[in-house]
Amino acid sequence: FETASSTMAFCLYELACNPEIQDKLYQEIKEVLAKHGGKPTYQALQEMPYMDKVIxxxxxxxxxxxxxxxxxxxxxxxxxxxxxxxxxQRITIPTYAIHHDPEYYPEPFKFDPERFSAERVRERHPYVYLPFGEGPRMCIEVLFWWAKISKMKK
Structure with a gap:
């Protein structure tokens, strides 16, 4: 399936199910865009840390x-x-299982963007978040994905 559109669909679903998160994100977008003349410039997008947490x-x-x-x-x-x-030797890394392991992500099925606050990210092992893999074999789609998501933020 197409990564960017699927991610946006799941994101919109979670925002619809979690109105408090939706409201917080809306306020961030509104405040940042007001400082940038209503335009979602590259700089404006860089000033949306909660958006990054939600994604x-x-x-x-x-x-x-x-x-x-x-x-x-x-x-x-x-x-x-x-x-x-x-x-x-062939190795399989179970990313879904890691992303839903309560040892790394308490209440793993709860949608909680604050898991990606700087403090909480520092507390975790660096290889328990692998949406695109990691290292030199990281999925090249990540580059295209970030470009698409940045455009969709507009």
Whole structure:
């Protein structure tokens, strides 16, 4: 399915189900656009941190990739365990399960953009949010997705 349109549809659904979040986002948009002559400029979009939180929470709840498949490029011993990943071994990373694990995201099925406040992001392991994968094999769609979402913010 098409990533940007699906994400926007899920985002609109969550905003409809959570009017307090919708109101907070509306106020942010209204205040920021007032400072920018009503135009959703690049700078204006950069001044909408709550918008980013809402989008990130939407991507956590409804990531387009439920799993990531990778091939180990060198033998690797997992720290603090007896597990060894051999070179050439196929690895599946269950992103949906990680994004909905209460150890990392309490009440994982609750739509909570504040999970993406700077403080709460710092408290989490950096690899428990993987809507597009991570590292050199990150989905190239992320570049197109951010461009589309930025246009849709208008």
């Amino acid at each position: 990130n929470e939407t991507l956590r709840r409804y990531a387009s990739l439920s799993i990531l498949n990778r091939t180990c490029i060198e033998t690797y011993k997992v720290p603090d365990s007896d597990l060894v990943l051999e070179k050439g």
